[in-house]
Amino acid sequence: MSKRIGIEVSLAVSEAVKLANTDVVAAYPITPQTHIVEHLSELVADGSLDAAYIPVESEHSAMSSCIGSSAAGARTFTATSSQGLALMNEMLFIAPVLRTPIVLAIANRALSAPINIWNDHSDIMSVRDAGWICLFAENGQEATDLTLLAFRIGEDPAVSLPVSVNIDGFTLSHFIEPILLPEQAEVDKFLPPYKPSLQLDIKKPISIGLLGGPECYTESRKAADNILESSKVVVKKAFDEFAAVFGRQYHVVESYRTEDADTIVVLMGSIAETAMTAVDEYRQQSEHKVGLVRLRLWRPFPAAELLESLGKAKNVAVIDRHMVLGSPSGPLGLEIKSLLYSSPLRPKVTNFQLGLGGRDVTRDDFKYIFDRAASDEAQARCELVGVYE
Amino acid sequence: MKKPRADVLQKVSDLPLGFTAQPGSTVAFKTGDWRSVRPILDREKCIYCGFCYYYCPEGIYQDMGKDEKWYKADLDYCKGCGICAQECPKKAITMTLEEV
Structure with missing residues (x-):
């Protein structure tokens, strides 16, 4: 053992x-x-x-x-x-x-x-x-x-x-x-x-x-x-x-409380643990049902598994921890948008960059993203969350 | 869609694992068609000194022996660099344009 x-x-x-x-x-x-x-x-x-x-x-x-x-x-x-x-x-x-x-x-x-x-x-x-x-x-x-x-x-x-x-x-x-x-x-x-x-x-x-x-x-x-x-x-x-x-079962894509979710956050890495806590807290305080999808496998891109995991969500918020300079999207944002463009449901996709160079990613950041993803406000470019300007 | 040319292209499924090759593959790889000029030897001027043989960076010159007393160029591999013509002390080699 x-x-x-x-x-x-x-x-x-x-x-x-x-x-x-x-x-x-x-x-x-x-x-x-x-x-x-x-x-x-x-x-x-x-x-x-x-x-x-x-x-x-x-x-x-x-x-x-x-x-x-x-x-x-x-x-x-x-x-x-x-x-x-x-x-x-x-x-x-x-x-x-x-x-x-x-x-x-x-x-x-x-x-x-x-x-x-x-x-x-x-x-x-x-x-x-x-x-x-x-x-x-x-x-x-x-x-x-x-x-x-x-x-x-x-x-x-x-x-x-x-x-x-x-x-x-x-x-x-x-x-x-x-x-x-x-x-x-x-x-x-x-x-x-x-x-x-x-x-x-x-x-x-x-x-x-x-x-x-x-x-x-x-x-x-x-x-x-x-x-x-x-x-x-x-x-x-x-x-x-x-x-x-x-005895530990892994999947290429992991889902957390997505079955009934209207808004799903997609991300990779350790911030998923903070995100799960944020999902739980948000669901206690709001009627807005949120969930989380995490990629364990990034390449090859798990397209079919993601389509299945994102289900019938109305809003998909993609989080990137890398800024693609001169591009309207982060790398994960680009992939998810490209995947969902040809999907018949075509949910609203928003893209957020945060947690750059060691800046903390907090539960409040996720609450902001859940709200923002479901709002009617259009998003022309990937949004840099928490930038001081 | 334009049909791929089976005579010059390699199929994805035919490529060896890890894009490797067996040794000695350059024997089959005739580099002579890279050439735009070819060396022509005037055997009247040739003194059998061997400069072309020693200077050729591709080793395409073959010693024809003491009876024949000349060096023969293997045009399958000559890239037409002209070093032999440059170094020949009797100017017995001239580089001539390849006609297509």
């Missing part, structure tokens, strides 16, 4: 990486992700994790090393945040097309400028088109569980793709939570040793990382899109298998 212990979420993620019997960790420290790789370096140094720890000179090298080690057939992990993810950019777009499974924990943090070490989603959103499977954690338990799941999903022979586990920086990464850490035997049952679909082998040499001209570039992108889209089936299957072993 798993033991419930009080542990910092970053360390719990590291313990999950250890329980996964990871072969290679190539990483560079950056706040607020540092504790994850720092603890892993300790686990490797004291011999409790038999892995190669590569202390690289930059995040670009970290991701390059990860692609190489994954291609060599090693179970591979790295972690980063913000500017570190930005520095990985070039390699992030290469890993999925080369079909190299890598687990990347991102302690989400705002991008510069100005320099800001606190939480929002601007780092992952700026590389959302790279072709990775992207999971978002709500709390420490999920961060731990999704780390194990990420190995299982990414290494599935039908997938063979890199997976990012998004963990809100500080809000999750630096909090001490009661977390059920699984037993090694349970993890071994859920996560068998990695059998690569594609492996560099001296006896059977292949070239990897090739030129693809006009005659095949389009087709190679289509192949990458096909495999990412089809990975959703494996994600769901892995969630079910995880539940069978550990």
